[in-house]
Amino acid sequence: MIVGCGALGCPSADLLARAGVGKITLIDRDLVEYSNLHRQTLFTDADAKNQRPKAQAARNRLVEVNPEIEIEPVIADFGSYDAERIVLHGKLGKPDILLDGTDNFETRFLINDLSVMHTIPYIYAGAIGTKAMAAVFIPGKTPCLRCLFSAPPPPGSQPTCETAGVFAPVSAIIASYQASEALKLLIGADDRVMDSMLEFDLWEGQRRRIELAELKDPQCPCCAKRDFEFLDREDEETRSICGRAAIQINPHTRTPIALPQLAQTLSTQGTFVTTGFMVKGRLAESDIGLTVFHDGRAIFDGIDDPAIARTLYARYIGC
Ligand SMILES: [Zn+2]
Structure with a gap:
């Protein structure tokens, strides 16, 4: 492994x-x-x-x-x-x-x-x-x-x-x-x-x-x-990703996400596509990359402030 x-x-x-x-x-x-x-x-x-x-x-x-x-x-x-x-x-x-x-x-x-x-x-x-x-x-x-x-x-x-x-x-x-x-x-x-x-x-x-x-x-x-x-130990919900300006949010709730439905919701906010594993695209207003996995984990690209990532998570994916 x-x-x-x-x-x-x-x-x-x-x-x-x-x-x-x-x-x-x-x-x-x-x-x-x-x-x-x-x-x-x-x-x-x-x-x-x-x-x-x-x-x-x-x-x-x-x-x-x-x-x-x-x-x-x-x-x-x-x-x-x-x-x-x-x-x-x-x-x-x-x-x-x-x-x-x-x-x-x-x-x-x-x-x-x-x-x-x-x-x-x-x-x-x-x-x-x-x-x-x-x-x-x-x-x-x-x-x-x-x-x-x-x-x-x-x-x-x-x-x-x-x-x-x-x-x-x-x-x-x-x-x-x-x-x-x-x-x-x-x-x-x-x-x-x-x-x-x-x-x-x-x-x-x-x-x-x-x-x-x-x-x-x-x-x-x-x-x-x-x-x-x-x-x-309990996992940190928010982590920065080494090697690039990106923040990962991994919510403790671990609620599975219906990816096609999320892609549809996000389609009003920018260009998003769904693959078998994730929804990914860019938020048009802020030009921030967003990838959401089926377990609710999300990666925000182009920011290094965890607080902003948490705000965006609540706004676009839900708490
Ligand atoms: Zn030892």
Whole structure:
């Protein structure tokens, strides 16, 4: 199961599909953008032009690569509300591995909680600017992510893909590393799995390895005390989307939306089209892009103020 089909998820999914990994679930909440194309290697100009959902666009590409495997796209926000259901009750069954293709620590800590709670190996990675790091966390054997980082870094304290960008070769290398470790685990070559955390800076030519065993925290809230804080936490309703001026609203009510009906309502406000997964278009008055998914989630493009997004959500979609 690959959580996030971006700069990490694309290359790792490609390698795993080509290797013949029989069942791959791809999870992503977002749409393909032109600014993604330099590093998100499964997507094409047409995917960006048509703003296709990343999970679906990735699946379409991988089916062409290897039609003999099962690939399940999940277009959803991997938040505490849904994550456990997606992991345990997805169409392809409980995964053997959780592979990190995310761009934020909140989601990583949630994956870590699920990994420890349900004993599923977690292949962590992160890439930002010209730097990347990765590690394999195996419940019961290695430390977990929270042994290394007790809490997510405070907002604004770390560079993001918005502020620092991602040098594409960096994400390609670290995603290949993830695919390599996944293949070892899948064929049972556990003794070959890396037992250290890898860090490198491709621009400076620096590389560092940290032995994982030394980092195990006997007081770890997750793997020692089994307090699954991130799974129990309520999701934020409003999030900004890394890499572009966009705000996502994911209402707690989770009321399914009749997309054709919504498209009709919105047609008086701008140009909107319906696909199987969403209604999308632009609000004529404000020239803001709007995409609404059937679970009520909406993405507003071209704004970075959450308050405005919430107002627009109430106005055009309802509370
Ligand atoms: Zn731990």
